[in-house]
Amino acid sequence: MSHAVETKPTAIESPVASRNVIVALNVLGLIVLLAAPFFAYPLFLAKVLCFCLFACAFNLLLGSVGLLSLGHAAFFGSAAYVTGHALKEWGLPFELAALLGTASATLLGFLFGYVSIRRTGLYFAMITLALGQMIYFLAFQLPFTHAEDGLTAVPRGKLLGLIDLNNNFALYYTAAFIFLAGYLLIYRITNSTFGQILKAIRENEPRMVSLGYQVERYKLLAFVLSATLAGLAGATKTMVVQLASPVDVHWATSGDVVLMAILGGAGTLFGPVVGATLVEMLQFYLADSGLPIQMVIGAIFVFCILVFRQGVVGEINRLMGRG
Amino acid sequence: MSSQVIFGQLVVGLINGSFYALLSLGFAIIVGLLGIINVAQGTFYMLGAFGSWMLLNYLGIGYWPALILSPLGAAIIGMALEKTLISRVYHLDHIYGLLLTYGLMMFIMGAFIWIYATAGRPYPVPEELRGGFNLGFMFLPKYRAWVVLMALIFCFGTWYAIEKTSIGRTLRAATENPKLTRAFGINVPALLTFGFGVGVALAGFAGVMAAPIYSVSPLMGGDLVIVIFAVVVVGGMGSILGAIVTAFSLGLLEGLAKVVYPQGSNMVIFVIMLIVLLVKPAGLFGHQR
């Protein structure tokens, strides 16, 4: 295996382990997902799953297309607000509220994508950051967002009119279901023809253009899909924590999701899940310790960029590839 | 709409534009010379302000020495970071430089919040610059005029240094073709370190100037740096002149916006950025790459 220094963010590669190991790991993962609420606080786990989905959605853009979006909180947060409003002010059942929230993220994704896709690399990143900041300001202007207070005490309502989401287990399994659906969708997208084309575009865009591919359309579609799933994560998060606030659209949240992807391994499918879990757990434990969360996050960021660019899962893959 | 209100807002706009300009200038130098998007530019602005506050409250050193000492301190910190950390990512995709400086920003900001909390601390306007001028149509505080004047001087001075002096010539050459420039006997790595120092010193200087106007807090510069991104995108990445012109224009436009439609004033730059990106993506003064 070539040990050429990886100078660009890696594309999502299939793990190098044998098929059996992969199947075993997947089954193990599923078991963990189903059994977890019996061992840890379901509310916290559900929240973690929302961020896992958020991170995976974000990584669809980074890992597959090679585009670093620094404003992804815009999709996460706007869906969070819309869903919160739908649940609180309109009393909609969760599935409809989530649908609305996700749809708003899709729309926003299309608008932002249309403008940003024209550029790549650094330019693209800066544009998304600025666009994300616009949404942040809007979150303070629009009447329905209630500025700094945000939307509080958002009712969870009933799922499909039957299941009371205030039951912790119902809540958790709903979040788990949504996460799993989203994750499988991303898996399908990445491994489909569409995903292969995205990868080819990422590797050699001029070549794909000369071959006649409508490169911009593919990138835009990937962007919209990424935004949609990020929105779904945000919508679910509002239901879980019963809150939508400006933090959800702040650049720090956009930064957090970048860290989750890179820490976990942006070149892998499962990496962002690991990264999100680690970051959420870290924030949870640090909150009580008195240590500055931001400082620790910053230090981990610097560490990852300098010596740990492949991330946890990426490093595991690399080690397994050697063995 | 009284003319006093309009002029008042335009002055505020000029002040803001002055800070945008000083920060964008340093940012543009760093982007052009090092190819690094310095997300921590706002952090060095904060460090400059805190530096002057610390000098005053811990060592009794006032505004005037702080104007030199604080940016110097910022430069030293910046150059140390460049030599030890930032230079390690030059050979990588530019994204990593952005992410690294983002991490540094989080780390430094987090450290200061931990030690000093988020509440703002006041810094007094220096004696000599208190009071103001009655211009008839408005009252212009001396310190505000000072800020605008200094910003203009520094912007012009930097532009002049880059375009007309030998060190500026060397900087421009190193920006365009670093490898070949080394073949001419110029220590480009040292030049890069120096350039980074200059870039963050400008931010630190802006911080000292800002201290008497805005209270000194670790949160300074966080949201500001995103405006700087937009300014540099609109002005044209790597264009010093573009950054200066856009920064001041933006300040004025925001001031006008506050008079006409206050809620939209902090969106002005982003709307402009969107339009520029759709019409001339290279930026107003930029070159199509």
Add this chain to the structure above:
Amino acid sequence: MADALSLAIRDLHAFYGDSHILHGVTLDVPAGECITIIGRNGAGKTTTMRSIMGLVDQRRGAIEIAGQNVIDAMPEKIARLGVAYVPEERGIYATLDVTENLLLPRKINDRGMSIEDIYKLFPNLKERRRSQGTRLSGGEQQMLAIGRVLRTGASLFLLDEPTEGLAPVIVQQIGKAIEMMKSQGHTIVLVEQNFRFATKIADRHYVMERGRIIDMIPRAEVAGRAGQIQQYLGI
């Protein structure tokens, strides 16, 4: 001249990433001599020049300039020893005007030419001295690329394809400039596809193929081995 530099390359290997370009290049240039490196495109001639200048990241072997091994040295240090590089692509800065391009390279000593003397050598440059670098014609850019290193006081010159794509009139001017550099006792390494031009100036010719030196032809033998030379050049 006491300060002329000698160049000795021993078993030089050079890599671009994973590509092994030079496979043990060995050649000698005593102080004051003018040699050429000839060969087909892709033989490794430019890589050799860049390696001497320290511009190739991965080098192995020995490169001795006046006896000092610079195989691990940084380009700026090699320049300060008195080595000057005129790249194939000329490397004229677009953001600098002609005068600034001339003034850019660092002076090593006071033995270089003055700006006025350079303008006398290349009058076209004087006319265009305030023009932006890339607004010059190919020939003017080549003159500028050579002129700016004449100011530094360097005494080992690496010239990569100085006459490529130029009109005969300009080629003549370039030839005169190189003759002048020779008469001043400087050491010159020339990469040149134009063999007629090369034979007029150089004492010896090293033939390069696929990253190796495969032959050396002294001036006296050029006429006799013309056929072989043509083969080497792929003509």
